[in-house]
Amino acid sequence: MxxxxxxxxxxxxxxxxxxxxxxxxxxxHTVRAYTGDLASLLAHAGVAGPENLDELDIHVLRGWLGRLQATGKARTTLARRGAAARTFTAWAHRRGLLASDPGLLLGTPKAHRTLPPVLRQDEAAELLQVAMVAADDGTPAGARDRAILELLYACGIRVGELVGLDVDDLDFDRNIVRVIGKGDKERSVPFGQPAAAAVKAWLAVRPTLVRNGSGPALFLGARGGRLDQRAVRRLVHQRLADVPGAPDLGPHGLRHSAATHLLEGGADLRSVQELLGHASLGTTQIYTHVSTERLRKVYQQAHPRA
Known part of the structure; x- marks a missing residue:
């Protein structure tokens, strides 16, 4: 704390x-962030316990955010901390710890929706070609790494969702993977034949890395344990470094790229929302802005009257 x-x-x-x-x-992650924000708020207000929580009025809340803004906190940070404060005051009011809910009066600056960097479709294809060549080294790690990159791009899943997959989560008859997302919400995500072939090739050599305690984890590290997120991030950065001109992205960049390419290919927004596991359609709409921005750049470069 x-x-x-x-x-x-x-x-x-x-x-x-x-x-x-x-x-x-x-x-x-969200619980840790919100409780850290609450601790900061209570320390600012000088609250020592439940008996003096009523000191948390709207003036204290605004003063806290104002102090954070004066220290140069980003708009995204201020927006999250304001959300944490409103969540807490609503909960405290329901619990009877606050006589009223001052968070209802609290406004915070909206975070700027920045356009996430994405790969072009040809760059994504080259990345997967690089992974295929690397897999020819004959090592289990090569086959595993290719399967990881194929699944990340094919499904647009989060890195935490990827490393949480078990072997039985994949249905090769229907080419569907069962994913447990944020809030333990389950969804089924389709994948194509290239990803299916890559994962099957990995499963054929996976037993060479299995150790006591490996359990059902789909992707294993060198010591036989479930692969962690840091290893996947290193892999993505390393493989993208071999793609000339490609931006330096992590696994989430492949998720952004998959969503953008789906929309560019004609997928509807609701389907992309379901595939990505977004609770709000507004979160998915950022990818329409990415596609529009890329179209604008192409237009400016190509049209004689741009």
Whole structure:
């Protein structure tokens, strides 16, 4: 926890964390971020325990965000911390810890929606060709790495979802993978024949890395444990370095690229939302902006009257 709090305030933060995890079913990352924000707020307000939470009025909330803004915090950070404060005050009001909910009056700057960098379709194809060549080294790691890149691009899944896959999550009869996403929400995502072939090639050599405790994990590290996210990130950066002119992206960049290419190919927004596991269609709409921006750049380069 980033702030040093008295015992009473620390108990409030811990109870709020349990609410976020157990009742809201938020990810560990979100719970950690929100509880850190709450600790910062309570320390700013000088709240020592539940008995003086009523000191959290709208003036304190605005003063806290104003202090953070003065220290140069980004708009995205301020937006998240404002959301954390509103979530807490609503919960505290329902619990009777606050007589009213001051968060209802709190406005925060909206985060700028920046266009994520993506690969062109030819760059994505070259990346997978690089992975195929690397897989010819005859090592289990080569086959595994090719399967990882094929699945990331074919399915547009998050890196955490990828490393969480088990062998039985793949249905090769229908070319569908069962994915557990944010909030433990399950969805089925299709993949194509190239990804199917790459994963089958990996499964054929996977037993050479299996050790006691490997369990059902689809992707294994050199010691037989479930592959971690850092290894996947290193892999993506390394392979993209071999693609001339390609931007330096991580696994999430492949997710952005998959979504953009689907829309460029004529997929409807709702289908892409379902494939990516976005709770809000507004989150998916950023990819329409990416496609429009790329079209604008092509137009400016190619049209004589641009």
């Amino acid at each position: 980033p702030e040093e709090l008295p015992d009473g305030a620390a108990e409030v933060v811990a109870e709020f964390a349990r609410h976020l995890a157990a009742e809201r079913n938020l990810s560990r």
